[in-house]
Structure formats: structure tokens, C-alpha cells
Amino acid sequence: MTRAIAQGTFDILHPGHVHYLEDAASYGDELHVIIARRGNVTHKEKPILADRQRRDMVAALDVVDEAHLGDREDIFVPIERIDPDYVVLGHDQHHDESSIQAALEDRGIDCEVRRASAREKRYDDELLSTGRIIDRILDERGD
Numbered sequence: 001m002t003r004a005i006a007q008g009t010f011d012i013l014h015p016g017h018v019h020y021l022e023d024a025a026s027y028g029d030e031l032h033v034i035i036a037r038r039g040n041v042t043h044k045e046k047p048i049l050a051d052r053q054r055r056d057m058v059a060a061l062d063v064v065d066e067a068h069l070g071d072r073e074d075i076f077v078p079i080e081r082i083d084p085d086y087v088v089l090g091h092d093q094h095h096d097e098s099s100i101q102a103a104l105e106d107r108g109i110d111c112e113v114r115r116a117s118a119r120e121k122r123y124d125d126e127l128l129s130t131g132r133i134i135d136r137i138l139d140e141r142g143d
């Protein structure tokens with residue numbers, strides 16, 4: 001049984017998220033997803049939705065076997081517990097593949113790091129970004 005891990009914020013789901021999770025799932029028999037804690041989302045605006053709500057929506061997707069709330073302090077704790085064969089980074093995730101690979105090796109976690117592909121728009125006004133969905137809500141419904 002091979003296990004793959006995907007991770008991210010997943011605030012307001014869209015087809016780009018589904019594409020990433022399907023790509024990550026293709027690396028293993030089981031897909032586990034780690035949901036970033038609000039306190040750890042520091043590289044962009046904080047999520048609108050609560051940690052548990054984001055986890056529950058990701059867990060409801062067919063392609064996902066288990067969704068886990070991330071650790072608050074140490075991002076390698078859930079990975080140690082899940083013991084995956086692959087950690088699949090999102091196409092634009094700011095983490096560097098070789099430093100994540102080195103950190104996993106330091107912790108004695110024997111798994112490989114891969115990078116998922118991007119999903120391109122299939123039609124003109126398709127929104128494949130949570131940030132852009134929020135911008136459109138503000139444009140169309142804001143004062």
C-alpha cells in the first residue's frame with residue numbers, strides 16, 4: 001500500500017484544487033491531505049473559512065482518503081505519523097523541493113518529494129484561485 005500526501009490551505013474549493021489532489025493521488029493507493037492551520041498561513045491573506053471547515057470539505061472529495069488538520073508548530077509531525085511514500089507539492093507552492101527532501105531525510109522519513117502539475121483554464125471566466133474568487137465576490141457584491 002503506497003501513501004501520498006498533499007497539503008495546502010484549501011480555502012474555498014475550486015477545480016485547481018481538485019486537479020492537484022487528483023494528480024497527488026496518482027502517486028499512491030491512498031491520498032492523505034494536510035490542511036494548513038490558520039496561524040501558519042503567513043505568506044498570503046488568512047483563510048476566510050475555519051480550519052475544521054476546510055478539512056471537512058477536502059475530506060468530502062472522492063479522491064481523498066483522509067484529511068488531517070496540520071500541526072500548529074512542526075509541519076513534519078503529521079508526515080511522521082502518516083509515513084508516506086510521496087509528498088506531492090502543489091505546482092506553485094513556495095516550498096523548495098530539495099529543502100523539503102533534505103528536512104525529511106534529517107527526520108528519518110523515507111519518502112520522495114514530487115511537484116504536481118497546474119490546471120489551465122478550460123473556459124474564459126473559470127476561476128482557479130481562491131484569491132481571485134474572493135476578488136470577484138468583492139467586485140460583484142461589495143459596496
Ligand SMILES: Cc1cc2nc3c(=O)[nH]c(=O)nc-3n(C[C@H](O)[C@H](O)[C@H](O)COP(=O)(O)O)c2cc1C
Pocket residue numbers: 007008009010034035036037038040041042069070071072074075076077078087089090093094095100
Ligand atoms: C510537506 C508539508 C507539510 C505541511 N504540514 C503542515 C502542518 O502540519 N501544519 C500546517 O499548518 N501547515 C502545514 N503545511 C502547510 C504550510 O504551513 C503552508 O501554509 C502551505 O504550504 C500553504 O500552502 P498554499 O499556499 O498552497 O495554500 C505543510 C506544507 C508542506 C509542504
Ligand SMILES: Nc1ncnc2c1ncn2[C@@H]1O[C@H](COP(=O)(O)OP(=O)(O)OP(=O)(O)O)[C@@H](O)[C@H]1O
Pocket residue numbers: 007008009010011015016017019020044089090091092093117118119120128129130131132
Ligand atoms: N489551478 C491550479 N492548478 C493546480 N493546482 C492548483 C491550482 N490552484 C491551486 N492549486 C494547488 O492547490 C493547493 C492549495 O492551494 P491554495 O489553498 O493556496 O489555493 P489557491 O487558490 O492557489 O489560493 P490563492 O488564490 O489564495 O493563492 C496548492 O498546492 C496549489 O498549488
